[in-house]
Amino acid sequence: MKATVRRWCLGLVTLGAFIVWANLPVAGQVGAKSGEWTTYGGDLANTRYAPLDQINPGNFSKLEIAWRFKTENLGPRPEFNLESTPLMAKGVVYSVGGTRRAVVALDAATGELLWVHKEFEGPRGEAAPRQLSGRGLSYWTDGREERILYVTPGYQLIALNAKTGQRIPNFGKDGIVDLKLEDDQQMDLVTGEVGLHAAPVIAGDTIIVGAAHMSGSAPPKGMKNEKGYVRGFDVKTGKRLWIFHTIPQ
Numbered sequence: 594m595k596a597t598v599r600r601w602c603l604g605l606v607t608l609g610a611f612i613v614w615a616n617l618p619v620a621g622q623v624g625a626k627s628g629e630w631t632t633y634g635g636d637l638a639n640t641r642y643a644p645l646d647q648i649n650p651g652n653f654s655k656l657e658i659a660w661r662f663k664t665e666n667l668g669p670r671p672e673f674n675l676e677s678t679p680l681m682a683k684g685v686v687y688s689v690g691g692t693r694r695a696v697v698a699l700d701a702a703t704g705e706l707l708w709v710h711k712e713f714e715g716p717r718g719e720a721a722p723r724q725l726s727g728r729g730l731s732y733w734t735d736g737r738e739e740r741i742l743y744v745t746p747g748y749q750l751i752a753l754n755a756k757t758g759q760r761i762p763n764f765g766k767d768g769i770v771d772l773k774l775e776d777d778q779q780m781d782l783v784t785g786e787v788g789l790h791a792a793p794v795i796a797g798d799t800i801i802v803g804a805a806h807m808s809g810s811a812p813p814k815g816m817k818n819e820k821g822y823v824r825g826f827d828v829k830t831g832k833r834l835w836i837f838h839t840i841p842q
């Protein structure tokens with residue numbers, strides 16, 4: 594009898610909680626603010642939503658191309674699979690492009706090239722499992738300083754001055770953090786099969802970087818396969834803050 598009463602009370606509480614939840618007001622999407630797009634998904638919730646109303650069903654058919662920027666010369670050969678999501682902050686568009694995964698800054702109104710940055714990684718970049726321009730980059734600001742961060746095909750984290758495109762000298766080693774180091778495993782710095790196609794995620798002052806391997810296939814039996822860990826780095830210094838072992842040790 595007591596068990597029956599307890600079950601009845603539990604059911605009543607659950608029903609009451611459901612009724613309260615069902616009557617809560619539905620919150621609208623927040624999305625990107627002020628017309629800017631400062632992270633890959635628009636915001637850290639990846640809503641991909643911009644609350645802008647200048648473009649609507651009434652004028653959509655009248656849109657025209659204002660400018661065009663070609664990425665075919667941002668590497669030794671034209672790229673066949675451009676997947677980057679550009680960012681826009683303070684009137685500047687930032688994007689990766691080309692087979693060398695160069696970073697460009699463009700005037701959002703005119704398309705004028707403001708600066709370009711690219712790393713020449715040699716055999717390390719040529720052996721990378723994740724090549725081409727990748728899916729994007731990251732933007733960070735503390736209200737005074739602005740930085741652009743991205744991962745090269747050779748799996749190096751680069752911090753750039755968003756205004757000049759120059760590497761930040763006090764970040765890592767002359768603006769570079771070698772992601773094949775401090776990874777709690779040993780690997781060849783040139784041929785180690787680990788990389789990243791995605792844009793880093795920045796939460797507060799922490800850069801979160803994952804890992805990826807060759808796409809579309811499983812490694813052959815007996816092959817030493819680098820583990821894909823997730824790490825957090827200080828956005829100002831490049832110091833590793835934490836690591837998550839996706840493969841338990």
